[in-house]
Amino acid sequence: MSEPTVHTYRAAGAGLWVNSYLVETATGVLVFDTSLLVSDIEALRARAAALKKPLLGIFVTHPHPDHFNGVSALVRDREVPVYAAASVGRVIEEIADAKRAQWAPVYGTEWPEETYCPNTALRDRQQVVLDEVTVSVREVGPAESHADSYFLVSSGGGRPVAFAGDLAFHGMHPYTADGHSAAWLNALDLVADDLAEVEGHKRNCFLFYQRPHPLDDLAGATVVLDNVFENLLHFFQIRRIGGHEALGCLRVTQNRRERLVQLMR
Numbered sequence: 001m002s003e004p005t006v007h008t009y010r011a012a013g014a015g016l017w018v019n020s021y022l023v024e025t026a027t028g029v030l031v032f033d034t035s036l037l038v039s040d041i042e043a044l045r046a047r048a049a050a051l052k053k054p055l056l057g058i059f060v061t062h063p064h065p066d067h068f069n070g071v072s073a074l075v076r077d078r079e080v081p082v083y084a085a086a087s088v089g090r091v092i093e094e095i096a097d098a099k100r101a102q103w104a105p106v107y108g109t110e111w112p113e114e115t116y117c118p119n120t121a122l123r124d125r126q127q128v129v130l131d132e133v134t135v136s137v138r139e140v141g142p143a144e145s146h147a148d149s150y151f152l153v154s155s156g157g158g159r160p161v162a163f164a165g166d167l168a169f170h171g172m173h174p175y176t177a178d179g180h181s182a183a184w185l186n187a188l189d190l191v192a193d194d195l196a197e198v199e200g201h202k203r204n205c206f207l208f209y210q211r212p213h214p215l216d217d218l219a220g221a222t223v224v225l226d227n228v229f230e231n232l233l234h235f236f237q238i239r240r241i242g243g244h245e246a247l248g249c250l251r252v253t254q255n256r257r258e259r260l261v262q263l264m265r
Contacts, residue, residue, distance in 0.1 A: 002026060003158045004064065006132055009047050011040040011066075018066045020044050021163060025131040028056035029260060032151060032163045035072030037110040041070035048074070057131045059137075060084040060118055061165025062092035062145040064175070065099050072116035079092075083128060084118035087138045087147035093117050095146075132156070138194060141168060142180035143187040160197055 007022040015037045022044075023030040029048055034127040035041045048055060057080050071082055084092070096115035103113040122128070124139040133155045154160040166175070167187065236264050238253040 001010055003029075004155050006155070006161065007047065009035070009040075009044045011035050011037070015040040020070070020078070022048055022051065023090070023161075024051055024053065024134065024179050025056070025133050025155075028131050028154075028203065029055050030056055030130060030133065031058045031074060031137070033061055033067040033165065034058065034074060035172070036066035036069050037107060038112060041073045041112065044070060045073055054078065055080050055137075058082045059135065059151050060088060060162070061150060061163060062148045063088050063095060064145050064166065065103070067165065068092055068096075068115065068117075069112050071118075072112055072114050075116055079129075081120045082116065082118045083120045083122055083135070083137070085137050085147070086121040086123060086239070087139060087141070089118040089121050091147045109224075119200075138191075140167065140187045141183065142178070143184040144174060145178050146178075146185065148182070164191070165189060169225075252256040258263060 005024040009020045011018045013037055020035050021032040025180055029051055035044050055078055058071055058074055122137045125136060127136045128201055136152045138150050148167060150162055150164045152160050152162055
């Protein structure tokens with residue numbers, strides 16, 4: 001069995017440079033996160049269609065519109081399971097109407113007319129197998145959003161892949177308005193421990209994260225949560241492997257943690 005191929009679609013500036021990922025398997029495609037605006041969503045649909053394989057499932061990492069807005073368009077032609085951690089799906093249902101009321105007047109026809117909420121809730125560490133590819137969800141709780149999660153994807157004996165949503169950024173200011181900065185810092189330690197365990201048992205774990213700076217060379221880059229404050233550097237140290245960024249280390253001292261919480265309030 002051949003290893004799945006990961007394709008990246010990066011939204012334009014108006015769409016906040018959000019990354020969506022298409023995991024191409026032997027017979028189908030899995031999509032992780034789905035863009036914000038109609039123009040990017042349609043471009044993502046076109047990228048998926050160009051692979052000439054059926055959509056097998058959609059996975060949503062967290063309840064922000066730039067990650068769930070595109071689901072309705074992707075399932076327009078073919079209904080498929082839309083997976084999310086139970087807490088993620090619950091928050092999407094709670095906020096979708098309010099987000100549309102807030103942002104549709106700003107974006108006009110670029111804002112999707114409807115929201116398709118996840119139809120398959122997953123409990124923490126539950127696994128889904130699609131076309132011999134195993135996807136496992138990790139519920140993180142409030143962090144960058146009101147309910148964050150990430151997905152671990154593995155196939156055969158190859159390196160697992162972690163799709164981390166907005167838990168990590170590269171060179172861009174993160175969204176902190178949901179007000180969970182302290183919890184986010186705690187979550188990063190848990191994520192690091194979890195991925196270190198994965199790496200220890202299954203060689204290297206590739207980490208796919210959000211919004212790499214479009215002008216930066218990512219080789220040896222540091223992922224940052226806030227490039228305004230030097231204190232926010234050195235959470236993730238990235239090394240280049242096979243054209244993708246693999247997790248190196250993630251640690252922050254207690255003094256730095258306290259300073260970061262003060263800065264991010």
